Amino acid sequence: MMDECERLTYVSGEAACNAVDIATALGGGFHVSFPPGRGTMTLIKYFPDGSDVSIEVGDDRAAASNSRFETVEWDIEDGIPQKLVDMLHPKAG
Structure with missing residues (x-):
């Protein structure tokens, strides 16, 4: 089982910052996952x-579905x- 640091290596820094910005703007309360190898x-x-x-956040684009x-x-x-x-x-x- 990977720990938090290992999982974060799959995520670009920009995607992580973007996800935090989106969650903050929308009020939080989200579960976070890290799709392996997808950045x-x-x-x-x-x-x-x-x-x-579900909101998938990348470096410069995001997509949501329900x-x-x-x-x-x-x-x-x-x-x-x-x-x-x-x-x-x-x-x-």
Whole structure:
């Protein structure tokens, strides 16, 4: 089993910083994983109803998807897209 330092060697410094920035901007509460050898970090937010939103963060791009088959991709430099905010805070239907 790898320890935290070994897992971080798979992640670029820029991707790690970007993931921290995104999680901070969105309010935190994310589970973090490190896909081996991909140079990215993944943030996952779980909801009480069993759904989730997964955000894969790289050096200059990020992509998010959720259990309702919605996806959004964006350039990191463009900031947090409104569609991602809506995915994390779904409006009561």
